[in-house]
Amino acid sequence: MSRANILRVIVVCLLLTLVLQPEWFEPVFAPFSPSGAPVIYTRASLLSLSLSHLGIVALASVAAIIVAVLLAILVTRPRGQAFLPLSRTIANMGQTFPPVAVLALAVPMLGFGAGPTLVALFLYGILPIFENTMTGLSTLPPATMEAARGIGLSRRQRLLQVELPLALPLILTGIRLSVVIAIGTATIGSTVAARTLGEVIIAGLLTNNTSYVLQGGIIVGLFAILIYDVLTQLEAHFQKRLGGSRTTV
Protein backbone atom coordinates (compact mmCIF):
# COMPACT_ATOMS: atom_id res chain seq x y z
CA MET A 1 0.00 0.00 0.00
CA SER A 2 1.37 3.40 -0.95
CA ARG A 3 2.02 6.06 1.68
CA ALA A 4 -0.82 8.17 0.31
CA ASN A 5 -3.25 5.29 0.78
CA ILE A 6 -2.06 4.60 4.32
CA LEU A 7 -2.62 8.26 5.11
CA ARG A 8 -6.11 8.08 3.57
CA VAL A 9 -7.05 5.09 5.75
CA ILE A 10 -5.78 6.86 8.86
CA VAL A 11 -7.78 10.02 8.07
CA VAL A 12 -10.97 8.02 7.40
CA CYS A 13 -10.60 6.04 10.65
CA LEU A 14 -9.90 9.19 12.65
CA LEU A 15 -12.95 10.90 11.18
CA LEU A 16 -15.25 7.93 11.78
CA THR A 17 -14.14 7.60 15.41
CA LEU A 18 -14.54 11.33 16.03
CA VAL A 19 -18.08 11.22 14.66
CA LEU A 20 -19.27 7.85 16.01
CA GLN A 21 -17.33 7.41 19.27
CA PRO A 22 -16.36 10.96 20.35
CA GLU A 23 -16.10 9.94 24.02
CA TRP A 24 -12.96 7.87 23.19
CA PHE A 25 -11.18 11.19 22.71
CA GLU A 26 -12.14 12.56 26.13
CA PRO A 27 -8.54 12.35 27.49
CA VAL A 28 -7.24 14.17 24.41
CA PHE A 29 -9.64 17.09 24.61
CA ALA A 30 -9.84 17.32 28.43
CA PRO A 31 -6.98 19.84 28.80
CA PHE A 32 -8.87 22.30 26.56
CA SER A 33 -12.05 22.35 28.62
CA PRO A 34 -12.61 24.65 31.60
CA SER A 35 -12.59 22.53 34.80
CA GLY A 36 -15.96 21.01 35.57
CA ALA A 37 -17.37 21.66 32.07
CA PRO A 38 -18.26 18.70 29.79
CA VAL A 39 -15.44 17.75 27.42
CA ILE A 40 -17.40 16.00 24.67
CA TYR A 41 -20.37 17.61 22.88
CA THR A 42 -23.45 15.53 23.64
CA ARG A 43 -26.39 17.88 23.01
CA ALA A 44 -26.87 16.34 19.59
CA SER A 45 -25.40 13.29 17.92
CA LEU A 46 -22.34 14.27 15.90
CA LEU A 47 -23.38 11.75 13.25
CA SER A 48 -26.71 13.43 12.61
CA LEU A 49 -25.07 16.86 12.60
CA SER A 50 -22.48 15.62 10.09
CA LEU A 51 -25.12 14.12 7.81
CA SER A 52 -27.21 17.27 7.92
CA HIS A 53 -24.08 19.39 7.28
CA LEU A 54 -23.09 17.31 4.26
CA GLY A 55 -26.67 17.22 3.04
CA ILE A 56 -26.92 21.02 3.00
CA VAL A 57 -23.56 21.28 1.20
CA ALA A 58 -24.57 18.63 -1.34
CA LEU A 59 -27.92 20.27 -2.09
CA ALA A 60 -26.42 23.75 -2.48
CA SER A 61 -23.53 22.41 -4.59
CA VAL A 62 -25.73 20.43 -6.93
CA ALA A 63 -27.85 23.53 -7.53
CA ALA A 64 -24.72 25.67 -8.04
CA ILE A 65 -23.25 23.10 -10.48
CA ILE A 66 -26.42 22.98 -12.56
CA VAL A 67 -26.80 26.75 -12.74
CA ALA A 68 -23.09 27.51 -13.26
CA VAL A 69 -22.55 24.87 -15.96
CA LEU A 70 -25.73 25.81 -17.84
CA LEU A 71 -24.79 29.48 -17.66
CA ALA A 72 -21.25 28.77 -18.90
CA ILE A 73 -22.63 26.68 -21.79
CA LEU A 74 -25.04 29.47 -22.69
CA VAL A 75 -22.42 32.22 -22.80
CA THR A 76 -19.96 30.15 -24.83
CA ARG A 77 -22.54 29.57 -27.62
CA PRO A 78 -22.42 32.09 -30.47
CA ARG A 79 -25.93 33.28 -29.62
CA GLY A 80 -25.21 33.67 -25.91
CA GLN A 81 -22.01 35.63 -26.19
CA ALA A 82 -23.80 38.92 -25.52
CA PHE A 83 -24.65 37.64 -22.03
CA LEU A 84 -21.04 36.94 -21.10
CA PRO A 85 -20.26 40.24 -19.31
CA LEU A 86 -23.60 40.21 -17.49
CA SER A 87 -23.29 36.64 -16.23
CA ARG A 88 -19.70 37.32 -15.16
CA THR A 89 -20.90 40.24 -13.09
CA ILE A 90 -23.65 38.20 -11.47
CA ALA A 91 -21.30 35.31 -10.65
CA ASN A 92 -18.73 37.73 -9.25
CA MET A 93 -21.34 39.45 -7.10
CA GLY A 94 -22.30 36.09 -5.62
CA GLN A 95 -18.69 35.67 -4.58
CA THR A 96 -18.09 39.20 -3.21
CA PHE A 97 -21.13 39.14 -0.93
CA PRO A 98 -19.94 37.79 2.43
CA PRO A 99 -21.96 34.67 3.26
CA VAL A 100 -22.82 36.21 6.64
CA ALA A 101 -24.47 39.14 4.87
CA VAL A 102 -26.42 36.74 2.66
CA LEU A 103 -27.59 34.91 5.76
CA ALA A 104 -28.68 38.15 7.43
CA LEU A 105 -30.54 39.26 4.33
CA ALA A 106 -32.15 35.89 3.68
CA VAL A 107 -33.49 35.27 7.18
CA PRO A 108 -36.36 37.81 6.94
CA MET A 109 -37.52 36.13 3.72
CA LEU A 110 -36.83 32.48 4.41
CA GLY A 111 -36.97 32.40 8.21
CA PHE A 112 -34.53 30.51 10.45
CA GLY A 113 -33.27 27.04 9.51
CA ALA A 114 -31.51 25.56 6.52
CA GLY A 115 -33.03 27.89 3.90
CA PRO A 116 -30.75 30.94 4.24
CA THR A 117 -27.67 28.70 4.46
CA LEU A 118 -28.62 26.93 1.24
CA VAL A 119 -29.01 30.27 -0.51
CA ALA A 120 -25.67 31.57 0.78
CA LEU A 121 -23.76 28.42 -0.18
CA PHE A 122 -25.45 28.28 -3.57
CA LEU A 123 -24.53 31.89 -4.43
CA TYR A 124 -21.05 31.48 -3.07
CA GLY A 125 -20.48 28.27 -5.00
CA ILE A 126 -21.42 29.45 -8.48
CA LEU A 127 -18.37 31.53 -9.40
CA PRO A 128 -15.55 28.94 -9.32
CA ILE A 129 -17.63 26.44 -11.29
CA PHE A 130 -18.82 29.04 -13.78
CA GLU A 131 -15.35 30.47 -14.42
CA ASN A 132 -13.73 27.05 -14.82
CA THR A 133 -16.45 25.67 -17.06
CA MET A 134 -16.20 28.75 -19.23
CA THR A 135 -12.43 28.46 -19.46
CA GLY A 136 -12.77 24.76 -20.25
CA LEU A 137 -15.31 25.35 -23.01
CA SER A 138 -13.43 28.25 -24.59
CA THR A 139 -9.94 26.72 -24.67
CA LEU A 140 -10.71 23.50 -26.55
CA PRO A 141 -8.11 22.28 -29.07
CA PRO A 142 -8.98 24.10 -32.32
CA ALA A 143 -8.08 21.18 -34.62
CA THR A 144 -10.40 18.86 -32.71
CA MET A 145 -13.26 21.36 -32.89
CA GLU A 146 -12.65 21.92 -36.60
CA ALA A 147 -12.69 18.17 -37.19
CA ALA A 148 -15.85 17.77 -35.12
CA ARG A 149 -17.59 20.29 -37.36
CA GLY A 150 -16.03 18.90 -40.50
CA ILE A 151 -17.17 15.32 -39.99
CA GLY A 152 -20.74 16.48 -39.46
CA LEU A 153 -21.47 16.53 -35.73
CA SER A 154 -24.43 18.77 -34.97
CA ARG A 155 -24.12 21.57 -32.40
CA ARG A 156 -25.72 19.45 -29.69
CA GLN A 157 -23.55 16.44 -30.54
CA ARG A 158 -20.44 18.59 -30.43
CA LEU A 159 -21.41 19.94 -27.01
CA LEU A 160 -22.30 16.59 -25.46
CA GLN A 161 -19.76 14.32 -27.16
CA VAL A 162 -16.75 16.59 -27.49
CA GLU A 163 -16.85 19.92 -25.67
CA LEU A 164 -18.18 18.88 -22.26
CA PRO A 165 -16.07 15.70 -22.00
CA LEU A 166 -12.94 17.66 -22.92
CA ALA A 167 -13.77 20.44 -20.44
CA LEU A 168 -14.61 17.93 -17.69
CA PRO A 169 -11.30 18.03 -15.80
CA LEU A 170 -11.49 21.82 -15.52
CA ILE A 171 -15.16 21.71 -14.55
CA LEU A 172 -14.26 19.23 -11.80
CA THR A 173 -11.57 21.59 -10.51
CA GLY A 174 -14.22 24.28 -10.19
CA ILE A 175 -16.58 21.90 -8.42
CA ARG A 176 -13.83 20.87 -6.02
CA LEU A 177 -13.01 24.45 -5.07
CA SER A 178 -16.65 25.26 -4.67
CA VAL A 179 -17.53 22.20 -2.56
CA VAL A 180 -14.55 22.60 -0.24
CA ILE A 181 -15.39 26.26 0.36
CA ALA A 182 -19.01 25.26 1.01
CA ILE A 183 -18.03 22.65 3.63
CA GLY A 184 -16.23 25.32 5.65
CA THR A 185 -18.75 28.07 5.05
CA ALA A 186 -21.72 25.87 6.05
CA THR A 187 -20.61 26.08 9.70
CA ILE A 188 -21.78 29.69 9.98
CA GLY A 189 -25.25 28.48 8.97
CA SER A 190 -25.69 27.41 12.58
CA THR A 191 -25.94 31.10 13.58
CA VAL A 192 -29.37 31.06 11.94
CA ALA A 193 -30.29 27.61 13.27
CA ALA A 194 -29.32 25.43 10.35
CA ARG A 195 -28.29 22.00 11.64
CA THR A 196 -24.60 21.84 10.78
CA LEU A 197 -21.36 21.04 12.57
CA GLY A 198 -21.09 24.78 13.19
CA GLU A 199 -23.46 24.15 16.12
CA VAL A 200 -20.63 22.43 18.01
CA ILE A 201 -18.17 25.23 17.29
CA ILE A 202 -20.62 27.95 18.28
CA ALA A 203 -21.57 26.14 21.46
CA GLY A 204 -17.86 26.05 22.31
CA LEU A 205 -17.41 29.74 21.59
CA LEU A 206 -20.44 30.70 23.68
CA THR A 207 -19.33 28.66 26.71
CA ASN A 208 -15.62 29.33 26.34
CA ASN A 209 -15.17 25.57 25.82
CA THR A 210 -12.22 25.17 23.43
CA SER A 211 -12.62 21.40 23.26
CA TYR A 212 -16.04 21.81 21.55
CA VAL A 213 -14.50 24.24 19.07
CA LEU A 214 -11.72 21.76 18.34
CA GLN A 215 -14.11 18.84 17.89
CA GLY A 216 -16.32 20.71 15.45
CA GLY A 217 -13.39 22.26 13.61
CA ILE A 218 -11.44 19.03 13.23
CA ILE A 219 -14.43 17.09 11.92
CA VAL A 220 -15.24 19.79 9.36
CA GLY A 221 -11.58 19.99 8.37
CA LEU A 222 -11.26 16.23 7.88
CA PHE A 223 -14.41 16.12 5.74
CA ALA A 224 -13.02 18.90 3.57
CA ILE A 225 -9.67 17.13 3.15
CA LEU A 226 -11.29 13.82 2.20
CA ILE A 227 -13.68 15.33 -0.33
CA TYR A 228 -10.86 17.43 -1.80
CA ASP A 229 -8.81 14.26 -2.18
CA VAL A 230 -11.59 12.25 -3.83
CA LEU A 231 -12.31 15.00 -6.35
CA THR A 232 -8.59 15.49 -7.09
CA GLN A 233 -8.29 11.77 -7.86
CA LEU A 234 -11.30 11.98 -10.17
CA GLU A 235 -9.80 14.93 -12.07
CA ALA A 236 -6.46 13.17 -12.43
CA HIS A 237 -8.29 10.15 -13.82
CA PHE A 238 -9.94 12.15 -16.61
CA GLN A 239 -6.92 14.35 -17.23
CA LYS A 240 -4.65 11.35 -17.70
CA ARG A 241 -6.78 10.05 -20.50
CA LEU A 242 -6.70 13.38 -22.32
CA GLY A 243 -3.08 14.17 -21.65
CA GLY A 244 -1.40 10.95 -22.52
CA SER A 245 0.67 8.22 -21.05
CA ARG A 246 -2.01 5.94 -19.65
CA THR A 247 -0.05 3.02 -18.31
CA THR A 248 -1.45 -0.15 -19.82
CA VAL A 249 -1.17 -3.04 -17.41
Next chain:
Amino acid sequence: MIEIDNITKVYDGRAAVDSVSMTIESATITAIVGTSGSGKSTLLRMINRLVEPTSGEVRINGELTTDLEKNALRRRIGYAIQGHGLFPHHTVARNIGAVPQLLGWSKDKISDRINELLNLFSMPPEEFRDRYPAELSGGQQQRVGVARALASRPDLLLMDEPFGALDPIIRTRAQADLHRIQRTLGSTILLVTHDMEEAIQLGDQVAVMDQGRLVQHGTPADIITSPATRFVAEMVGGVDRPLRLLSLLPLSEIVEAGEAEGPPINDQASLRDALSVCLGSGRNTLPVERDGALIGRVTLEAIRSRAEGTHEPR
Protein backbone atom coordinates in the same frame (compact mmCIF):
# COMPACT_ATOMS: atom_id res chain seq x y z
CA MET B 1 -17.13 13.84 -60.36
CA ILE B 2 -16.94 17.09 -58.44
CA GLU B 3 -17.85 20.29 -60.27
CA ILE B 4 -16.94 23.63 -58.76
CA ASP B 5 -18.79 26.31 -60.66
CA ASN B 6 -17.80 29.97 -60.46
CA ILE B 7 -17.46 29.92 -56.70
CA THR B 8 -16.64 33.13 -54.82
CA LYS B 9 -16.18 34.05 -51.18
CA VAL B 10 -16.04 37.70 -50.19
CA TYR B 11 -14.78 38.76 -46.75
CA ASP B 12 -15.11 42.47 -45.91
CA GLY B 13 -15.39 43.48 -49.53
CA ARG B 14 -12.28 41.49 -50.51
CA ALA B 15 -12.59 38.28 -52.49
CA ALA B 16 -10.74 35.49 -50.67
CA VAL B 17 -11.77 33.15 -53.47
CA ASP B 18 -12.53 34.81 -56.78
CA SER B 19 -14.86 32.96 -59.20
CA VAL B 20 -13.02 29.66 -59.26
CA SER B 21 -14.30 26.89 -61.52
CA MET B 22 -12.80 23.43 -61.76
CA THR B 23 -13.81 19.86 -62.36
CA ILE B 24 -12.37 16.97 -60.40
CA GLU B 25 -12.61 13.50 -61.93
CA SER B 26 -13.59 10.60 -59.70
CA ALA B 27 -10.83 8.35 -58.36
CA THR B 28 -8.10 10.96 -58.79
CA ILE B 29 -6.03 13.12 -56.48
CA THR B 30 -6.15 16.85 -57.12
CA ALA B 31 -3.68 18.98 -55.20
CA ILE B 32 -4.45 22.66 -54.69
CA VAL B 33 -1.22 24.59 -54.13
CA GLY B 34 -0.78 28.17 -53.08
CA THR B 35 0.93 30.43 -50.60
CA SER B 36 -0.84 31.27 -47.35
CA GLY B 37 -3.68 33.68 -48.02
CA SER B 38 -4.16 32.40 -51.55
CA GLY B 39 -7.66 31.20 -50.66
CA LYS B 40 -6.89 27.50 -51.07
CA SER B 41 -8.24 26.46 -47.66
CA THR B 42 -11.31 28.66 -48.09
CA LEU B 43 -11.98 26.96 -51.43
CA LEU B 44 -11.71 23.55 -49.77
CA ARG B 45 -13.93 24.53 -46.86
CA MET B 46 -16.63 25.81 -49.19
CA ILE B 47 -17.03 22.31 -50.58
CA ASN B 48 -18.25 20.84 -47.26
CA ARG B 49 -19.81 24.18 -46.38
CA LEU B 50 -17.67 24.91 -43.35
CA VAL B 51 -17.57 28.22 -45.20
CA GLU B 52 -20.69 29.27 -47.09
CA PRO B 53 -19.90 30.60 -50.58
CA THR B 54 -20.93 34.16 -51.41
CA SER B 55 -21.89 32.97 -54.88
CA GLY B 56 -21.39 30.01 -57.16
CA GLU B 57 -22.16 26.35 -56.59
CA VAL B 58 -20.60 22.94 -56.05
CA ARG B 59 -22.01 19.69 -57.41
CA ILE B 60 -20.93 16.26 -56.19
CA ASN B 61 -21.87 13.58 -58.73
CA GLY B 62 -24.39 16.01 -60.15
CA GLU B 63 -26.00 16.83 -56.80
CA LEU B 64 -25.89 20.40 -55.48
CA THR B 65 -24.21 20.64 -52.07
CA THR B 66 -26.86 23.14 -51.00
CA ASP B 67 -29.60 20.55 -51.54
CA LEU B 68 -28.45 18.61 -48.50
CA GLU B 69 -28.58 19.64 -44.86
CA LYS B 70 -25.08 20.83 -43.84
CA ASN B 71 -24.27 18.04 -41.40
CA ALA B 72 -25.66 15.36 -43.71
CA LEU B 73 -23.43 16.74 -46.47
CA ARG B 74 -20.36 16.69 -44.22
CA ARG B 75 -21.00 13.08 -43.23
CA ARG B 76 -20.76 12.15 -46.91
CA ILE B 77 -17.45 13.96 -47.37
CA GLY B 78 -14.29 12.85 -45.63
CA TYR B 79 -12.33 15.60 -43.90
CA ALA B 80 -8.74 15.33 -42.68
CA ILE B 81 -6.79 18.30 -41.40
CA GLN B 82 -3.38 19.40 -40.23
CA GLY B 83 -2.71 18.22 -36.70
CA HIS B 84 -5.23 15.36 -37.25
CA GLY B 85 -7.94 16.79 -34.92
CA LEU B 86 -8.64 13.43 -33.30
CA PHE B 87 -10.93 13.29 -30.28
CA PRO B 88 -8.45 12.89 -27.41
CA HIS B 89 -11.05 11.32 -25.10
CA HIS B 90 -12.02 8.56 -27.53
CA THR B 91 -10.09 5.44 -28.44
CA VAL B 92 -8.64 4.94 -31.91
CA ALA B 93 -11.57 2.64 -32.78
CA ARG B 94 -14.16 5.17 -31.64
CA ASN B 95 -12.41 7.95 -33.53
CA ILE B 96 -12.39 5.98 -36.77
CA GLY B 97 -15.97 4.83 -36.24
CA ALA B 98 -17.26 8.34 -35.57
CA VAL B 99 -18.90 9.00 -38.94
CA PRO B 100 -20.30 5.49 -39.51
CA GLN B 101 -21.85 5.79 -36.07
CA LEU B 102 -23.44 9.11 -37.01
CA LEU B 103 -24.78 7.41 -40.11
CA GLY B 104 -26.32 4.66 -37.98
CA TRP B 105 -24.29 1.69 -39.21
CA SER B 106 -24.63 -1.52 -37.20
CA LYS B 107 -22.00 -2.23 -34.53
CA ASP B 108 -20.56 -5.21 -36.42
CA LYS B 109 -20.30 -3.32 -39.65
CA ILE B 110 -18.51 -0.42 -37.93
CA SER B 111 -16.13 -2.79 -36.14
CA ASP B 112 -15.27 -4.61 -39.38
CA ARG B 113 -14.64 -1.33 -41.15
CA ILE B 114 -12.33 -0.12 -38.35
CA ASN B 115 -10.27 -3.31 -38.59
CA GLU B 116 -10.16 -3.06 -42.37
CA LEU B 117 -8.85 0.51 -42.26
CA LEU B 118 -6.32 -0.13 -39.50
CA ASN B 119 -4.94 -3.04 -41.51
CA LEU B 120 -4.80 -0.87 -44.61
CA PHE B 121 -2.69 1.66 -42.68
CA SER B 122 -0.44 -1.10 -41.30
CA MET B 123 -1.63 -0.63 -37.73
CA PRO B 124 -2.62 -4.05 -36.31
CA PRO B 125 -6.16 -3.62 -34.92
CA GLU B 126 -5.57 -5.81 -31.86
CA GLU B 127 -2.71 -3.50 -30.88
CA PHE B 128 -4.22 -0.11 -31.75
CA ARG B 129 -8.02 -0.25 -31.47
CA ASP B 130 -8.19 0.51 -27.77
CA ARG B 131 -5.40 3.06 -27.54
CA TYR B 132 -5.99 6.76 -27.01
CA PRO B 133 -4.61 9.31 -29.51
CA ALA B 134 -2.11 10.65 -26.97
CA GLU B 135 -0.52 7.20 -26.87
CA LEU B 136 0.31 7.24 -30.58
CA SER B 137 3.23 8.76 -32.48
CA GLY B 138 2.63 11.76 -34.73
CA GLY B 139 2.64 9.60 -37.85
CA GLN B 140 0.17 7.14 -36.33
CA GLN B 141 -2.15 9.95 -35.23
CA GLN B 142 -2.12 11.32 -38.75
CA ARG B 143 -2.96 7.88 -40.20
CA VAL B 144 -5.87 7.49 -37.79
CA GLY B 145 -7.04 10.96 -38.85
CA VAL B 146 -7.09 9.89 -42.49
CA ALA B 147 -8.69 6.55 -41.59
CA ARG B 148 -11.47 8.43 -39.80
CA ALA B 149 -12.01 10.56 -42.89
CA LEU B 150 -12.28 7.45 -45.08
CA ALA B 151 -14.40 5.38 -42.71
CA SER B 152 -17.82 5.86 -44.30
CA ARG B 153 -16.51 5.38 -47.88
CA PRO B 154 -17.15 9.03 -48.72
CA ASP B 155 -17.75 10.31 -52.25
CA LEU B 156 -14.94 12.74 -51.72
CA LEU B 157 -12.07 13.19 -49.31
CA LEU B 158 -10.98 16.73 -48.45
CA MET B 159 -7.53 17.12 -46.91
CA ASP B 160 -6.22 20.42 -45.58
CA GLU B 161 -2.42 20.28 -45.18
CA PRO B 162 -2.79 16.72 -43.87
CA PHE B 163 0.96 16.19 -43.56
CA GLY B 164 1.83 19.69 -42.37
CA ALA B 165 2.62 18.66 -38.80
CA LEU B 166 4.86 15.71 -39.67
CA ASP B 167 8.63 15.68 -39.86
CA PRO B 168 10.11 15.18 -43.35
CA ILE B 169 10.88 11.45 -43.17
CA ILE B 170 7.47 10.51 -41.78
CA ARG B 171 5.84 12.89 -44.25
CA THR B 172 7.37 11.08 -47.23
CA ARG B 173 6.11 7.78 -45.91
CA ALA B 174 2.63 9.21 -45.21
CA GLN B 175 2.45 10.56 -48.76
CA ALA B 176 3.39 7.16 -50.19
CA ASP B 177 0.75 5.52 -47.96
CA LEU B 178 -1.91 7.94 -49.12
CA HIS B 179 -1.02 7.30 -52.74
CA ARG B 180 -1.19 3.54 -52.28
CA ILE B 181 -4.48 3.70 -50.38
CA GLN B 182 -6.05 6.05 -52.90
CA ARG B 183 -5.16 3.61 -55.68
CA THR B 184 -6.50 0.65 -53.64
CA LEU B 185 -9.81 2.28 -52.70
CA GLY B 186 -10.27 4.44 -55.78
CA SER B 187 -11.07 7.47 -53.61
CA THR B 188 -11.53 10.96 -54.98
CA ILE B 189 -9.23 13.29 -53.06
CA LEU B 190 -8.92 17.04 -53.01
CA LEU B 191 -5.85 18.06 -51.08
CA VAL B 192 -4.61 21.50 -50.08
CA THR B 193 -0.90 22.11 -49.58
CA HIS B 194 1.61 24.94 -49.68
CA ASP B 195 4.31 22.51 -50.78
CA MET B 196 4.69 22.23 -54.57
CA GLU B 197 6.88 19.16 -54.15
CA GLU B 198 4.04 17.40 -52.32
CA ALA B 199 1.50 18.52 -54.93
CA ILE B 200 3.65 17.20 -57.78
CA GLN B 201 4.34 13.90 -56.04
CA LEU B 202 0.74 13.20 -55.03
CA GLY B 203 -1.47 14.98 -57.52
CA ASP B 204 -2.87 13.47 -60.70
CA GLN B 205 -3.89 17.06 -61.27
CA VAL B 206 -2.38 20.18 -59.72
CA ALA B 207 -4.31 23.42 -59.28
CA VAL B 208 -2.30 26.53 -58.46
CA MET B 209 -4.02 29.39 -56.61
CA ASP B 210 -2.78 32.93 -56.24
CA GLN B 211 -4.67 35.76 -54.52
CA GLY B 212 -8.00 33.98 -54.65
CA ARG B 213 -7.77 33.03 -58.30
CA LEU B 214 -7.11 29.70 -59.92
CA VAL B 215 -4.12 30.50 -62.14
CA GLN B 216 -3.39 27.07 -63.56
CA HIS B 217 -4.94 23.61 -63.46
CA GLY B 218 -3.30 20.69 -65.18
CA THR B 219 -1.12 17.61 -64.81
CA PRO B 220 2.09 18.00 -62.81
CA ALA B 221 4.11 17.74 -66.03
CA ASP B 222 2.04 20.56 -67.60
CA ILE B 223 2.63 22.78 -64.61
CA ILE B 224 6.38 22.20 -64.68
CA THR B 225 6.95 22.36 -68.42
CA SER B 226 4.68 25.29 -69.17
CA PRO B 227 3.88 27.36 -66.10
CA ALA B 228 1.08 29.81 -66.94
CA THR B 229 2.47 32.76 -64.99
CA ARG B 230 5.67 33.91 -63.37
CA PHE B 231 4.09 33.05 -60.00
CA VAL B 232 3.57 29.42 -61.02
CA ALA B 233 7.11 29.28 -62.37
CA GLU B 234 8.39 30.50 -59.00
CA MET B 235 6.22 27.95 -57.22
CA VAL B 236 7.66 25.09 -59.27
CA GLY B 237 11.07 26.22 -58.19
CA GLY B 238 12.96 28.08 -60.91
CA VAL B 239 16.25 26.28 -61.43
CA ASP B 240 14.93 23.03 -59.94
CA ARG B 241 12.26 22.68 -62.59
CA PRO B 242 14.14 20.24 -64.85
CA LEU B 243 14.85 18.01 -61.86
CA ARG B 244 11.22 18.13 -60.73
CA LEU B 245 10.11 17.11 -64.20
CA LEU B 246 12.59 14.24 -64.24
CA SER B 247 11.29 13.03 -60.90
CA LEU B 248 7.85 12.53 -62.49
CA LEU B 249 9.04 10.38 -65.38
CA PRO B 250 9.63 6.64 -64.95
CA LEU B 251 12.78 5.16 -66.39
CA SER B 252 10.74 2.70 -68.44
CA GLU B 253 9.86 5.53 -70.88
CA ILE B 254 13.40 5.95 -72.20
CA VAL B 255 14.90 2.49 -71.89
CA GLU B 256 16.77 1.51 -75.05
CA ALA B 257 18.32 -1.74 -76.18
CA GLY B 258 21.96 -2.26 -75.36
CA GLU B 259 24.35 -3.04 -72.58
CA ALA B 260 26.13 -1.04 -69.93
CA GLU B 261 28.69 -1.46 -67.17
CA GLY B 262 28.07 -1.56 -63.46
CA PRO B 263 25.17 -2.41 -61.12
CA PRO B 264 21.69 -2.09 -62.75
CA ILE B 265 18.83 0.26 -61.81
CA ASN B 266 15.15 -0.75 -61.54
CA ASP B 267 12.89 0.42 -64.38
CA GLN B 268 10.34 1.82 -61.89
CA ALA B 269 12.87 4.39 -60.64
CA SER B 270 12.46 7.96 -61.85
CA LEU B 271 14.73 9.71 -64.33
CA ARG B 272 15.87 11.91 -61.46
CA ASP B 273 17.07 8.81 -59.58
CA ALA B 274 18.86 7.61 -62.71
CA LEU B 275 20.51 11.00 -63.19
CA SER B 276 21.67 10.93 -59.61
CA VAL B 277 23.18 7.44 -60.04
CA CYS B 278 24.92 8.57 -63.26
CA LEU B 279 26.44 11.60 -61.59
CA GLY B 280 27.34 9.75 -58.41
CA SER B 281 29.02 6.79 -60.10
CA GLY B 282 30.57 8.76 -62.98
CA ARG B 283 28.88 6.60 -65.65
CA ASN B 284 27.18 7.77 -68.85
CA THR B 285 25.03 4.67 -69.27
CA LEU B 286 23.26 2.45 -66.76
CA PRO B 287 21.91 -1.07 -67.20
CA VAL B 288 18.16 -1.32 -66.45
CA GLU B 289 16.50 -4.32 -64.86
CA ARG B 290 12.91 -5.41 -64.37
CA ASP B 291 12.09 -8.16 -61.84
CA GLY B 292 15.77 -9.09 -61.72
CA ALA B 293 16.25 -9.46 -65.50
CA LEU B 294 18.23 -6.95 -67.56
CA ILE B 295 15.99 -5.27 -70.14
CA GLY B 296 18.30 -2.66 -71.64
CA ARG B 297 20.10 0.52 -70.73
CA VAL B 298 19.52 4.22 -70.17
CA THR B 299 21.90 6.97 -71.29
CA LEU B 300 22.69 10.32 -69.75
CA GLU B 301 22.04 11.83 -73.18
CA ALA B 302 18.44 10.51 -73.19
CA ILE B 303 17.79 11.83 -69.69
CA ARG B 304 19.10 15.24 -70.69
CA SER B 305 16.89 15.44 -73.74
CA ARG B 306 13.78 14.76 -71.63
CA ALA B 307 14.65 17.63 -69.30
CA GLU B 308 14.94 20.13 -72.11
CA GLY B 309 11.18 20.73 -72.38
CA THR B 310 11.22 23.17 -69.47
CA HIS B 311 11.22 26.57 -71.14
CA GLU B 312 10.63 30.01 -69.66
CA PRO B 313 7.08 31.01 -68.63
CA ARG B 314 4.80 32.38 -71.31
